[in-house]
Amino acid sequence: MAHDAPLSPLAPTTIPEIAPLEGVRFAAGAAGIRYAGRTDVMLALLDEGTTVAGVFTKSKCPSAPVDWCRAKLKGGKARALVVNSGNANAFTGKTGAEAVKLSAKIAAAATGASERQIFVASTGVIGEPLDASKFDGVLEKLAAEARPDAWAQAARAIMTTDTFPKLATRKASIGGVEVTVSGMAKGAGMIAPDMATMLSFVFTDAPIAAEALQALLSKSVQSSFNAITVDSDTSTSDTLLLFATGAAKRRGAPKIEKATDKRLADFKKALDAVLLDLAHQVVKDGEGARKFVEVTVTGAESAKAAKRIALSIANSPLVKTAIAGEDANWGRIVMAVGKAGEKADRDRLAIWFGGVRVAHKGLRDPAYDEAEVSQIMKRQEIVINVDIGLGEGAATVWTCDLTKEYVAINGDYRS
Amino acid sequence: MAHDAPLSPLAPTTIPEIAPLEGVRFAAGAAGIRYAGRTDVMLALLDEGTTVAGVFTKSKCPSAPVDWCRAKLKGGKARALVVNSGNANAFTGKTGAEAVKLSAKIAAAATGASERQIFVASTGVIGEPLDASKFDGVLEKLAAEARPDAWAQAARAIMTTDTFPKLATRKASIGGVEVTVSGMAKGAGMIAPDMATMLSFVFTDAPIAAEALQALLSKSVQSSFNAITVDSDTSTSDTLLLFATGAAKRRGAPKIEKATDKRLADFKKALDAVLLDLAHQVVKDGEGARKFVEVTVTGAESAKAAKRIALSIANSPLVKTAIAGEDANWGRIVMAVGKAGEKADRDRLAIWFGGVRVAHKGLRDPAYDEAEVSQIMKRQEIVINVDIGLGEGAATVWTCDLTKEYVAINGDYRS
Numbered sequence: 043m044a045h046d047a048p049l050s051p052l053a054p055t056t057i058p059e060i061a062p063l064e065g066v067r068f069a070a071g072a073a074g075i076r077y078a079g080r081t082d083v084m085l086a087l088l089d090e091g092t093t094v095a096g097v098f099t100k101s102k103c104p105s106a107p108v109d110w111c112r113a114k115l116k117g118g119k120a121r122a123l124v125v126n127s128g129n130a131n132a133f134t135g136k137t138g139a140e141a142v143k144l145s146a147k148i149a150a151a152a153t154g155a156s157e158r159q160i161f162v163a164s165t166g167v168i169g170e171p172l173d174a175s176k177f178d179g180v181l182e183k184l185a186a187e188a189r190p191d192a193w194a195q196a197a198r199a200i201m202t203t204d205t206f207p208k209l210a211t212r213k214a215s216i217g218g219v220e221v222t223v224s225g226m227a228k229g230a231g232m233i234a235p236d237m238a239t240m241l242s243f244v245f246t247d248a249p250i251a252a253e254a255l256q257a258l259l260s261k262s263v264q265s266s267f268n269a270i271t272v273d274s275d276t277s278t279s280d281t282l283l284l285f286a287t288g289a290a291k292r293r294g295a296p297k298i299e300k301a302t303d304k305r306l307a308d309f310k311k312a313l314d315a316v317l318l319d320l321a322h323q324v325v326k327d328g329e330g331a332r333k334f335v336e337v338t339v340t341g342a343e344s345a346k347a348a349k350r351i352a353l354s355i356a357n358s359p360l361v362k363t364a365i366a367g368e369d370a371n372w373g374r375i376v377m378a379v380g381k382a383g384e385k386a387d388r389d390r391l392a393i394w395f396g397g398v399r400v401a402h403k404g405l406r407d408p409a410y411d412e413a414e415v416s417q418i419m420k421r422q423e424i425v426i427n428v429d430i431g432l433g434e435g436a437a438t439v440w441t442c443d444l445t446k447e448y449v450a451i452n453g454d455y456r457s
Numbered sequence: 458m459a460h461d462a463p464l465s466p467l468a469p470t471t472i473p474e475i476a477p478l479e480g481v482r483f484a485a486g487a488a489g490i491r492y493a494g495r496t497d498v499m500l501a502l503l504d505e506g507t508t509v510a511g512v513f514t515k516s517k518c519p520s521a522p523v524d525w526c527r528a529k530l531k532g533g534k535a536r537a538l539v540v541n542s543g544n545a546n547a548f549t550g551k552t553g554a555e556a557v558k559l560s561a562k563i564a565a566a567a568t569g570a571s572e573r574q575i576f577v578a579s580t581g582v583i584g585e586p587l588d589a590s591k592f593d594g595v596l597e598k599l600a601a602e603a604r605p606d607a608w609a610q611a612a613r614a615i616m617t618t619d620t621f622p623k624l625a626t627r628k629a630s631i632g633g634v635e636v637t638v639s640g641m642a643k644g645a646g647m648i649a650p651d652m653a654t655m656l657s658f659v660f661t662d663a664p665i666a667a668e669a670l671q672a673l674l675s676k677s678v679q680s681s682f683n684a685i686t687v688d689s690d691t692s693t694s695d696t697l698l699l700f701a702t703g704a705a706k707r708r709g710a711p712k713i714e715k716a717t718d719k720r721l722a723d724f725k726k727a728l729d730a731v732l733l734d735l736a737h738q739v740v741k742d743g744e745g746a747r748k749f750v751e752v753t754v755t756g757a758e759s760a761k762a763a764k765r766i767a768l769s770i771a772n773s774p775l776v777k778t779a780i781a782g783e784d785a786n787w788g789r790i791v792m793a794v795g796k797a798g799e800k801a802d803r804d805r806l807a808i809w810f811g812g813v814r815v816a817h818k819g820l821r822d823p824a825y826d827e828a829e830v831s832q833i834m835k836r837q838e839i840v841i842n843v844d845i846g847l848g849e850g851a852a853t854v855w856t857c858d859l860t861k862e863y864v865a866i867n868g869d870y871r872s
Contacts, residue, residue: 099795100796100798101792101795101796102794102795102796102797102798102799102800102801103791103792103794103795103801103802103803103806104795104803132788132791133788133791133803133806133816133819133820134819134820135803135804135818135819135820136804136819137820138819167788168788168789168791168792169787169788169791169816169820169821170821171820277792278791278792278795359774359859359863359867360867363863363864363867363868364867364868366864366868367867367868369868372584373547373548373582373583373584374583376518376547376548376583376584376693377516377518377583377692377693379517379518380514380516380517380518380519381515381516381517382517383515383517384517385517386517386518387518388518388519388548388550389550389551391518391548401548401584403550404548404549404550404551404553405548405549405550405552405584405586406584406585444774444864444868445864445868446861446864446865446868448774448778448864449778449781449859449860449861449863449864450861452774452775452778452779452782453778453779453781453782453784453859453860453861
């Protein structure tokens with residue numbers, strides 16, 4: 043890695059152990075894409091019948107692997123996932139598309155699966171051609187070694203500027219049968235430097251048809267991965283794939299065909315929890331982050347307006363530097379509400395830091411105790427609430443503070 | 458001032474001397490609003506018949522002075538301008554509106570003008586009530602002292618975190634008669650910290666009707682003050698007022714009634730030049746700025762699309778930190794183009810730093826000399842060109858780099 047960054051102060055104290063999940067096996071290896079002395083490629087083997095759903099970056103210049111995955115998603119089936127770190131294969135033109143094709147070809151030969159059921163993701167430097175021939179031999183070896191308990195190894199192989207591997211797991215019940223949702227993520231900025239990308243891969247043994255799986259994922263992502271921001275920058279490569287092996291069917295789990303199926307209630311909660319857990323871990327590994335910030339906006343004209351205002355606050359450099367400086371600077375919150383472009387009325391606005399109201403009805407709250415708020419701002423987790431006072435729209439987003447370390451990491455990266 | 462920040466390395470080597478402009482006189486004084494040992498209020502007296510135009514922040518939570526100016530602008534006439542620094546009178550509710558009213562009342566008594574022709578602007582801390590009674594006596598004294606040559610004193614009195622006063626002047630000819638456009642600005646962030654605000658006041662002796670003046674200003678601002686960004690944050694108080702005293706009429710200048718009048722051609726150029734000069738000075742005093750950056754986008758689907766893409770690049774923390782790190786990181790430019798939401802095609806994109814093409818047709822330019830570009834990135838003024846390759850839309854915007862000093866200034870401000 044370019045930086046031997048110290049572990050994020052917001053890192054979890056322990057990395058969760060992920061139990062084997064029926065129908066998926068992992069292996070990690072070193073293909074020598076860019077890094078020396080570490081793994082940089084992971085292979086996930088998926089049992090026959092695995093369904094898949096995905097959501098991707100909204101960038102108008104997506105990477106070659108994103109183009110590939112979008113196209114292959116139409117089949118709804120997956121047998122293998124290949125992910126490399128060190129090179130994002132983004133802005134690499136036709137060469138990039140050819141590199142993805144070659145990766146899939148090598149993976150197909152190594153796993154016996156059809157190329158159409160191979161999913162590919164890459165993370166790392168933008169604009170450098172990816173030499174996919176380096177996967178030759180490596181993927182064959184990984185296919186032979188793949189084990190159901192190698193989650194941690196897989197999560198480490200996809201890291202770039204991440205300071206810790208990101209894993210999460212939850213149990214749920216579908217028709218009285220226990221199923222599991224487990225996943226991993228990487229990303230240390232919405233886009234880590236030119237180490238492009240937020241990637242996340244989530245797996246379940248629940249038997250869910252591809253179309254239903256896609257509907258579940260598209261909804262769940264709105265309040266998790268689509269509700270976090272580190273620096274407002276959007277990667278060319280953001281990829282979130284959800285695979286359902288269906289193995290729990292053998293234990294009696296019913297096959298689910300529709301996302302509206304009432305038997306999914308518990309599963310939805312587990313999926314939401316895993317995605318939110320992983321999304322929070324990405325923020326907590328935000329470049330230079332020292333504080334984890336939750337911003338909840340209530341009383342907006344609509345939920346959409348609330349989210350836009352919340353993201354305006356969470357993306358504001360002036361709000362984020364104030365939090366880094368442990369300053370309960372509500373004037374900057376007002377500024378960010380004002381610039382969001384949604385309806386707001388200065389004389390109805392109320393703002394809380396850590397539950398203490400600092401401003402309301404267009405004025406500083408006369409009851410607000412500066413010493414108390416000053417203590418709150420020293421915490422590692424900062425909660426900001428803003429009530430717009432106009433309607434019922436509410437939204438919560440998460441971000442981190444903006445520190446000198448962020449500038450150092452991103453200003454010194456390539457040089 | 459909270460920070461005794463050193464002079465911006467991008468500051469002009471000399472502050473321009475502004476010659477008297479017929480019909481306007483200035484005075485600066487100390488009202489003790491917040492600062493000690495410096496001036497914090499300026500008064501501009503305008504001859505009878507002066508017309509006025511204005512553009513303001515798009516914030517949905519504008520300051521009380523912005524509300525006041527918007528309302529008074531309908532009359533189209535101005536006799537005095539009162540500006541204080543140290544307190545923005547923003548997010549101050551009814552108290553704020555009352556403070557503006559009192560300021561105008563005191564100014565009216567001091568100058569003999571009608572309250573309806575008094576314009577007011579405030580810059581400084583948000584959310585603290587402004588004690589306008591402090592203007593009592595002070596404005597009377599300033600009205601008596603006002604002189605046509607006190608431009609520099611006026612420009613200094615309105616500074617907050619600015620490290621230098623910002624002044625500009627140009628000559629033009631209307632119907633064969635020489636007229637002048639001169640102005641001042643303050644602002645060291647699109648919003649300087651919670652020292653809210655970009656303010657600019659521009660004056661001309663040309664005789665131009667209020668409606669025409671407004672049309673000229675609204676157009677000119679698009680490619681000057683509306684084409685700069687320091688940190689994407691928008692103040693509650695941004696105010697740009699243009700006053701036309703009409704004094705040149707006595708020297709034979711024709712009274713202009715319509716913005717489409719062909720005799721305005723030269724005047725428009727002068728107005729554009731003054732606004733652009735002042736806007737550039739604001740960027741060059743951007744908090745922590747060490748580099749002045751020009752971003753030109755060509756080949757977009759429309760001029761609007763080009764400007765949106767250019768601002769996406771200019772506002773990207775990852776692009777701005779790369780420039781601070783003197784890194785020709787075109788991958789981040791691609792990322793910023795992609796996230797702008799406008800049509801773009803990776804395989805048609807071309808990117809230049811300082812005139813050297815580093816990427817084209819979806820690939821790194823094979824001819825690009827890393828050593829040459831590395832030298833270019835060491836310059837104080839960085840020029841980035843991006844061609845989208847799709848249409849004829851073009852736009853240029855200006856910004857500065859994002860440095861550790863920006864974080865320090867904004868993270869330590871109130872504490």
